[in-house]
Amino acid sequence: MRFIINILCCILAFSSCTEIKKYHSIHAGPKPIAVVIERNPGIRVTGSETPLSVLYENGTLIYSEQSEADIPFYMKKELEPEDFKILKNEICMTEKFKKLRNSYNLCPNILGSTTVEIYMSDGKNSKAVSVYGYGIELEKIHDRIPYPDKNDKLPDEFRRIFRKLTGLNFIEAEKWTPDYIEIMIWPYGNAPEKSANWPSGWPSLSHPLTRKRGDSYSLYMPGLEKNDLNDFLDNLKPKQAVLINGDKWSVDCRFVFPGEPLWMKAFNKMQ
Missing domain, CATH: 3.30.1560 (Mago nashi protein)
Structure with missing residues (x-):
């Protein structure tokens, strides 16, 4: 039993270290x-x-x-x-x-x-x-x-x-373009408008860099794609949700700084 517990602890520790490395890679750069x-x-x-x-x-x-x-x-x-x-x-x-x-x-x-x-x-x-x-x-x-x-x-x-x-x-x-843009999403299940489909090929909940924050998520996409992202967000209606992985979400974004x-x-x- 102790052996199994030790194995589980190692798995959790490895998973935690992996998440930390991914998070810091997004914010890499000078201090x-x-x-x-x-x-x-x-x-x-x-x-x-x-x-x-x-x-x-x-x-x-x-x-x-x-x-x-x-x-x-x-x-x-x-x-x-x-x-x-x-x-x-x-x-x-x-x-x-x-x-x-x-x-x-x-x-x-x-x-x-x-x-x-x-x-x-x-x-x-x-x-x-x-x-x-x-x-x-x-x-x-x-x-x-x-x-x-x-x-x-x-x-x-x-x-x-x-x-x-x-x-x-x-x-x-x-003009400065960041390496990454953080896309923040949170549940919007009662959105009255028909949902807009999240473009295929863009990061989703299963993307390696995606981070969970309570019932919300942070998705990360290259900063060079900011114009495409801005065009997509500008076309959303005020009460329109975005459909990602089959669920409705509100979306906002921000630049990621080193x-x-x-x-x-x-x-x-x-x-």
């Missing part, structure tokens, strides 16, 4: 050293937000921009060694940032506001700070909002780093 994310309470899948800006240990910078149609996209810039050194020294794990609390609440009596989270790492130590009641739009009016004295004050160092990371822009930067499990883990610890 992030500075990340800023804005959390929106109205997002369809909680926690699926992508960064406004990410700086990596090798000098790669990825940052978001808005098109004339107000559609976000990402730019990528390989910083020159000297420029990278200057930026890194200016924002990464500064002494003032290290002294910040893990979280601040600028408007505790207001529900549904945005949250900004900043992650920093020097390769040995890391720190994450969250500020509720702050963001791109709130930054424009923050000083004019009459917050009561009992609310937290926005730390100057947090604001300085936020402005720096979200204000970076380079004419010679190139090294994102590092900052996700840090942010999750604060919740």
